[in-house]
Amino acid sequence: MRDSETILGAFRGLPGTRRAIVPVLAALLAIVFLLAGFWDAAWLWGLVPCLAVLALAVHDVRQRSYAVLRNYPAAGWARYFFQSLRPYLRTYIVEGNREGRPFNREQRTLVYQRARNEADNHPFGTELDVYSSEYRWLTHSMAPVEPDTEDPRVDIGGSECAKPYNGSILNISAMSFGALSARAIEALNTGAHLGNFAHDTGEGGISPYHRKGGGDLIWEVGSGYFGCRDDQGRFDPNLFQEAASAEQVRMVEIKLSQGAKPGHGGVLPGPKVTQEIAETRKVQVGVDCVSPAGHSAFSTPRELLEFAARMRTLSGGKPVGVKLCVGHPHEVFALVKAMLASGIYLDYIVVDGAEGGTGAAPIELSNHVGLPLNDGLVIVRNALIGAGLKDRVRLGASGKVYSGTGIAQAIALGADWTNAARAFMFSVGCIQSMRCHTDTCPTGVATQDPGRQRGLVVEDKAQQVARFHQKTVAAAVQIAASAGVKRIHDLEPHHLFHRISPTAARMADEIYPFVGRNQLVEAPEDTPYALAWQAADPDSFTARHNIGDAHRQQALQRLS
Numbered sequence: 001m002r003d004s005e006t007i008l009g010a011f012r013g014l015p016g017t018r019r020a021i022v023p024v025l026a027a028l029l030a031i032v033f034l035l036a037g038f039w040d041a042a043w044l045w046g047l048v049p050c051l052a053v054l055a056l057a058v059h060d061v062r063q064r065s066y067a068v069l070r071n072y073p074a075a076g077w078a079r080y081f082f083q084s085l086r087p088y089l090r091t092y093i094v095e096g097n098r099e100g101r102p103f104n105r106e107q108r109t110l111v112y113q114r115a116r117n118e119a120d121n122h123p124f125g126t127e128l129d130v131y132s133s134e135y136r137w138l139t140h141s142m143a144p145v146e147p148d149t150e151d152p153r154v155d156i157g158g159s160e161c162a163k164p165y166n167g168s169i170l171n172i173s174a175m176s177f178g179a180l181s182a183r184a185i186e187a188l189n190t191g192a193h194l195g196n197f198a199h200d201t202g203e204g205g206i207s208p209y210h211r212k213g214g215g216d217l218i219w220e221v222g223s224g225y226f227g228c229r230d231d232q233g234r235f236d237p238n239l240f241q242e243a244a245s246a247e248q249v250r251m252v253e254i255k256l257s258q259g260a261k262p263g264h265g266g267v268l269p270g271p272k273v274t275q276e277i278a279e280t281r282k283v284q285v286g287v288d289c290v291s292p293a294g295h296s297a298f299s300t301p302r303e304l305l306e307f308a309a310r311m312r313t314l315s316g317g318k319p320v321g322v323k324l325c326v327g328h329p330h331e332v333f334a335l336v337k338a339m340l341a342s343g344i345y346l347d348y349i350v351v352d353g354a355e356g357g358t359g360a361a362p363i364e365l366s367n368h369v370g371l372p373l374n375d376g377l378v379i380v381r382n383a384l385i386g387a388g389l390k391d392r393v394r395l396g397a398s399g400k401v402y403s404g405t406g407i408a409q410a411i412a413l414g415a416d417w418t419n420a421a422r423a424f425m426f427s428v429g430c431i432q433s434m435r436c437h438t439d440t441c442p443t444g445v446a447t448q449d450p451g452r453q454r455g456l457v458v459e460d461k462a463q464q465v466a467r468f469h470q471k472t473v474a475a476a477v478q479i480a481a482s483a484g485v486k487r488i489h490d491l492e493p494h495h496l497f498h499r500i501s502p503t504a505a506r507m508a509d510e511i512y513p514f515v516g517r518n519q520l521v522e523a524p525e526d527t528p529y530a531l532a533w534q535a536a537d538p539d540s541f542t543a544r545h546n547i548g549d550a551h552r553q554q555a556l557q558r559l560s
Contacts (some may be wrong), residue, residue, distance in 0.1 A: 022074040023057035026050045087434065098127060102355070103422065103432060107402055111426040114471040115464035135499045138408055138491075141484025147477045151196070152488050154416045156251065157347050158392045160309070162317025164347075165216075165250045168197035169488065170407055170473050172465075173356075173398045173419035174220045174255070174323070176204025178268060178277045179436070180425075183456040184445045187428045189213025190458060191465025200419065203255050203291065206243055207280040213462070217248050220323065221311075222255040223265065224291035226281035233290070235297045235307075237314055239282065244315035251319045252311050253350065254304070256295075259399055260357030262325040262370040265293040272439075274448065300539050301331075301338035309344050321348035321394075325356075326376030327369075329529065330543050333520070333536035336387045340521070341538045346393055349384075350419065351376045353399025357422075373399030374413060378512045381414030382529065386520030390414075402426075404475025411476075412491040413508060427468040428461040 026049075033046035057073035060066075069076040097106045106127070113120040128135060157164025172192055177185050185207060192199040192215030199215045201207075203222030210217055221228065221240075228240035244252055257263055268277070268289035278285040298304045308320045326332060339345050353373025357366060371379070377397050384390040397410040398419035407418050422430070429443040441447040444456035480488040483495050493509035500506055513528045524533040535543035 026053035115427040115468040131502045140482045147481040156394045157319040169417045171198040173421035174200040174202040176202030177207035178204045181453045182209045183453045185209040187458045187461035189215040190462035195466035195469040205280045216250045218251045220253045223295045241314040254322045256324040259325040259352040259354045261361035261365040266291040301334045305344040319347035323350040325352045325370040330532040330535045332383045336383045338538035348394040350396035356399040382515045386515040388518045407476035408479040412496045427465045
């Protein structure tokens, strides 16, 4: 033992030979190889790995960032090696079919099977725990009907629209060029063209790869106004008009917030701003591309509507709407009040659930900020119906939609159509490696590395996108037929059941509050939203009074 300590005396601060067993063995082997080299020079090659281990141990002892490596020189790297393998070992060996997050293997497999035109039937019954509080189902009829043979579509665009859009009930949700690769964008848009559905550009603007596919585009304009901004980052009406007038652009969407990181802006670091991305976004090459948290073109609900009306005119009369993850309910009601007061109406609203997301986002925001899709969807549905606007303002829903069941459930809760992002990523080959933000996506979907993109064959993946869409819409239509309704838009909240305990289940309209037509205008005090409606101001996103104080006063009155 003392001999070992003497040999390793050069390693200043070593706590002891037990923790330094790897460099101790390397040093002893180095001595053996050195002595053996006197008889046969070939033995000296054994010094190479031994000296490498000793050099690594010296580095580990001297570095200050990792306590494990300082205390266990060389050997401590085993921890980081197995830690790097953990996601793959868990995914391919340990994890069960329904354990993965955010999408488990069963969910991903369904998308893969439909995209590849493989059988998607499941043998031997459901593997779900039907008595779990997470279980939901749609009720069926004793007199089911034949599935509708017509493609279910939605007319979007009010009387102010010269060019309304007839859209699918399932479309590609917002994913920007830059977050996704050029080939992925082209494959998605080509698939949208083949399947006759729409592709949301994401706030990164309209890239050449969106145009190349020829599919219908929903141009999402965020707070950075990418693709229609001046040198100061403000909205440029001339650039907007030029791009929005393209025939391929069918609708315009003002992004207020997104489910993955509501109330948060973003920065695309300068090194990632390539020439193509700079030209698409109208920014400078190599300079940080900043997307602010809020818009500079408006600051009140009424100003938002005026901005939307201006966009509608500049685009030649195409539908204009907003996308948001619902936060404060009174802000949704303020927007509705502004429509009633101004006579300016949005053509649609897309509700993005907090469970949504594609690229990276701060984990606190992803996990704990924003309303999940069902909760947000019900609030916006109630706002529109309660104000008598549901017939003219369409309602979209996005947030972890990947199946016909998801489409049917969203429509039952009030949506007119759904959008999906990650499901369509799966359809072009995404394997949920969780490396979207590292530029090392192994399938070429979420990377700008040309070598990694090579594996994604646009022509084949476009066919997969179209097949996934066709089969998923058909599954949704079949569910509606099983419920006894001919049109999928005839599904109602009472068709959707939620289990709330092992011995009890409730219909959705027994769990969520659903208001009647014009009820918020005529009798808001009879709704659960009375205080939020009263606080809503059409000329400000700030509440008219402290809603928390009002809730406390109401609670005290009930107690007294």
